[in-house]
Amino acid sequence: MKTAKDVIAALDLSAAEAAAPFCLKIGPVGLRVLCPEPLRTELVAYFDEALGEAPDAPTVHILPGQALRPEPDWQDWQRDPGKTGRKDAVADLQDARLIRKVRSGMTFLQSPHHAMAFGPAAENVSTVINFINTQILNACLRAGWQLCHAAAVTDGVRSLAISGLSGGGKSTSVLRLMEDDRLRFVSNDRLLVRAGPPPEALGIPKHPRINPGTILGNPRLWPLIDADRRADLAALPAEALWTLEEKHDLIIREVYGPGRVQYAAPLAAFFVLNWHRDMSGPTVVTDVALADRPDLLAAIMKSPGPFYQHPDGHFQGNGAVPDPAPFLAALRDVRVCEVSGRVDFEALADQARALFDG
Incomplete structure (x- = not known):
């Protein structure tokens, strides 16, 4: 298989194209999704807050149960620093790229005119959701937006983004802030930023996926884990629970x-x-000049x-x-603060x- 056309010729698009499309609208971006039942109903429920009108938007095809034969010659994709194990593999075509999720066996076709997911989709709904959000x-x-590894909340007038190393507590911090009824959820892990005026933030329709430490520290979240499992987790040493x-x-x-x-809101501040x-x-x-703190900027920047x-x-x-240069430009008029000391x-x-009180 040398081109996207070759890949598509080996797939059956009929079931997806016979289903009623649903559309997502996130800030300036629209997306049209074609997916057969019963997975379609599950995806529509998940994306409830992002559903909108986007009839002429690019289309994503979800093709459960299909596979390429023969398999392409996969090349392992390097993971971010600190991450271990095989996660992604790629095979480049003349005009497209195939991406394989190693653990799940899901495969994706990515090109300027086609975005398709195929494989055991019903067993890997979160992976399908991630692919849709990737578009x-x-x-x-x-x-021209920049991708940040950050969570965020907003009151509609100003937004606060929170970044840090993986496992540093950004999800717990944002969900603690959600106890304030004035605030709304923007993002848990991926945040797009763009220079203004005013500077802009844009989340993606991805609900938080959180670890037990976040849940045990917030009584509102306790129902996410059954009582027996909560008791087992509460007995763990603090270090084991954190990691x-x-x-x-x-x-x-x-x-x-x-x-x-x-999902879309003006960006006022960034805590690292x-x-x-x-x-x-x-x-x-402490307020900082981000240009003088490459260590903090590294915690914000996210490779696409x-x-x-x-x-x-x-x-x-x-x-x-x-x-770094585009990130510094996008955050030029955003207040950036370092959070140090104890957790x-x-x-x-x-x-x-x-x-938020001004």
Whole structure:
């Protein structure tokens, strides 16, 4: 298989194209999704807050149960620093790229005119959701937005983004802030930013997937884990609980009620978590000049990964790292603060509430 056309000729699009399309509208980006039942109903329910009118938008095909024969010659994709194990593999065509999720066996065709997912889709719904959201990210990146590894909340007038190393507490921080009824959820892990005026933030329709440590620290979230499992987790040492990877889906409308999601909002401030669990000093929030702190900027920047095709047609290179200059330009008029000292989510929430209080 040398081209996207060759791949498509080996697939059966009829079931997806016979289904009623549904559309997503996120800020300036629209997307049209074709997917057969019963997966279609599950995806529509998940994307509830993002559904909108976008009839002429690019189309994503979801093709459950299909596979390529023979398999292409896959090349492993380098993971971000600190990540281990095989996750993605790629096979470049003349005008497209095939991407394989190694663990699930899901395969994707990515090209300027086609976005298709095929394989065991019904067993890997989260992977399908991520692929759909990747098309939103790609459209924004080609339009000049920058991709940040960050969570965010907004009151509609100003937004606060929170970044940090993986496992640093950004999800816990944002969900603690969601206890304030004034605030709405923007993003849990991926945030697009663009220079203004005013500077803009754009989330993607991805509900938080959180670890047990986040759940145990917030009584509102306890129903996400049954009582017996909560008791087992509560007995773990603090360090083991903090580092435990056991993802649970948190659907915002089910936990916080309707009307608590807003994907597009003005961006006012960016907190970068550089605190530590073994520190004894108080939590301190300090304004910084991001250009002088490459360590903090590294925690904010996120590579678009193997799915991204640049405006000139070339795909993101294996191992390519983001260029700091566009991020500094996008965040030029955004207040950036370093959060240092000990991990104290209530102290951080107090500082954030002060921002929203004006």
